[in-house]
Amino acid sequence: MSPFPLDAVDRIMAVMACAFPPEFGEAWNRRQVSDALLLTGTHHGLITPDGSIAPEPNGLVAGFYLSRGVLDEEELLLFAIAPQWRRRGLGHTLLRHFIDGARRRDKKRLFLEMRCNNPAGILYAAHGFRPVGIRPRYYRASNGDRIDAITQELMLD
Numbered sequence: 764m765s766p767f768p769l770d771a772v773d774r775i776m777a778v779m780a781c782a783f784p785p786e787f788g789e790a791w792n793r794r795q796v797s798d799a800l801l802l803t804g805t806h807h808g809l810i811t812p813d814g815s816i817a818p819e820p821n822g823l824v825a826g827f828y829l830s831r832g833v834l835d836e837e838e839l840l841l842f843a844i845a846p847q848w849r850r851r852g853l854g855h856t857l858l859r860h861f862i863d864g865a866r867r868r869d870k871k872r873l874f875l876e877m878r879c880n881n882p883a884g885i886l887y888a889a890h891g892f893r894p895v896g897i898r899p900r901y902y903r904a905s906n907g908d909r910i911d912a913i914t915q916e917l918m919l920d
């Protein structure tokens with residue numbers, strides 16, 4: 764039997780395929796997602812259009828997150844809502860769920876890398892994340908350009 768729910772990989776990949784603009788090179792491939800789910804400390808959540816969140820929910824999936832914790836830190840590796848379900852508050856609900864879960868896991872520092880100028884920064888700021896650094900040329904765009912990443916951090920008490 765598989766050590767992780769294969770169905771979760773399918774559902775993550777379905778959102779991945781439509782959520783990340785291909786020109787920015789942010790999306791992961793299936794192998795990267797499957798491998799990440801096998802690692803100790805990896806967490807994921809799938810959100811349905813009605814805002815329910817579970818690792819393997821019934822029915823349609825509107826978005827997902829994937830994170831990895833090491834010691835008292837956790838990195839939000841991927842976070843996306845499919846285009847047709849955006850601007851309805853699902854991003855807020857899913858991000859809050861991730862933060863609450865990390866707090867329950869006794870994490871003290873949450874962080875993520877975000878493409879420079881991604882409007883997702885507005886959502887992260889609303890939940891207390893703040894930019895703490897720049898990784899120059901972190902993403903490789905489809906036209907060969909390199910795009911800077913902003914490191915965002917949230918300290919939990």
Ligand SMILES: CC(C)(COP(=O)(O)OP(=O)(O)OC[C@H]1O[C@@H](n2cnc3c(N)ncnc32)[C@H](O)[C@@H]1OP(=O)(O)O)[C@@H](O)C(=O)NCCC(=O)NCCS
Pocket residue numbers: 782783784841842843844845848849850851852853854855856875876877878881882883885886
């Ligand atoms: C970022 C993302 C997850 C937001 O999902 P969402 O479900 O639309 O989020 P919400 O409806 O909860 O909106 C949260 C707030 O974020 C801000 N926001 C989200 N998308 C925005 C946009 N395109 N432009 C401006 N503000 C935006 C708004 O303040 C919004 O609140 P409002 O709708 O009340 O004005 C979604 O746009 C997405 O999947 N983007 C592509 C993948 C991605 O870039 N992920 C982040 C990687 S670091």
